[in-house]
Amino acid sequence: MSSRTSDFHAWPDPVEVLNAEGQSEIVLICEHASNYIPEVFDGLGLPPEDLVRHIAWDIGAEAVSRALSLHLDAPCFIGKYSRLLIDLNRPPESPTSIPERSEATDIPGNFHLGAEDRQLRTDRIFTPFQAAISRHLDLRQQQGRPTKIIAIHSFTPVFLGEQRPWHAGILFGKSFGLGRQIIDRLTEITKLRIGANVPYVIERISDYAIPVHGEDRGLDAVLVEIRQDLIGSADGQSRWATYLAGALS
Ligand SMILES: [Zn+2]
Incomplete structure (x- = not known):
């Protein structure tokens, strides 16, 4: 544990802020942008091929967020660590903030984690990320x-063997009006299947940005989930950034 602490000086800042002076009324957040895990964690005991899977990050979400930030002239907050270390879109008190298992994969490096190790990840990654926002x-x-507030995420086409039929999902709690508006516009622009509150629903125990940065401040806040195979390539990423720019302007 002490070795982990002393290695922190080599760790990157947990947040990258793009276009802080952007003039848009939209603020973009991309919590699951990165699959980065500092070397000291030894990949949390996972083989390299697991660390490029969806369990470690939202494939494609960062590139879409960066391009959208330019399209809209919007500030954008990008997370710089893998969600397997600590999930930036869950309250630290959530049982899955630091997952011992993700989808069907055990995360050995997160087993039986002591309070000190949890606190370290909270202090070095979670807290400064949220504080910047x-x-x-x-x-x-x-x-x-x-x-x-618009948060950008991606989801797997198949989860625990179950096929997901939507191309994208728009998730909202109190921001029903904005959520419906984005669904209608995105459907019109893409002619694709855009669902409401799929493949997840917003809940305070398993979400952070929408309830805390959005609803607690009385701000409209919506989470966008794009099926990750649609934004796995540069082409798809740029196409979806254009779609979303159209739907959000
Ligand atoms: Zn995500």
Whole structure:
């Protein structure tokens, strides 16, 4: 544990902020952008091929977020660590904040983790990531700027053997109006199957950005889930960034 602490100076900042001065009323968040795990964790005991799977990150989501940030002139907050270390879109008190199992894969490096190790990941990754977003939202609020939060994610076409029929899902809690508007526009633009609150629903125990950064501040907040095979290539990523820019402008 002490070796982990001393290695922290070599760790990257947990958040990359793009276009902080962007003029859009939209603020983009991409929590699951990266599959990066510092060497000291030895891949959490997983073979390299597992660390490029969806369990470690949202494939394609970062590139879509970066391109969308440019299209919209919107600030964008990008997570720089794998969700297997700590999930930036779950409260740290959630039982799956640091998963011992993801889909059907055990994560040996997360077994029987002590309070000290949990706290370390919270302090070095989760807390500073959320604080950067909170500071930005505080500033906007002081300036009286209108703000909508859009989080960008991707999902696997098949989960635990079950085929998922949607091309994208738009997830919302209180932001029913904005959610429906994005679904309608995206359906019109893409002619694809865009679902409401699929393949997940927003819940306070398993979500963070939408309830905390959005609803607790009284801001509209919607989470976009894109089927990951549609944004696995640069072509698909740029196409979906254009689709979303159309739906959000
Ligand atoms: Zn995600």
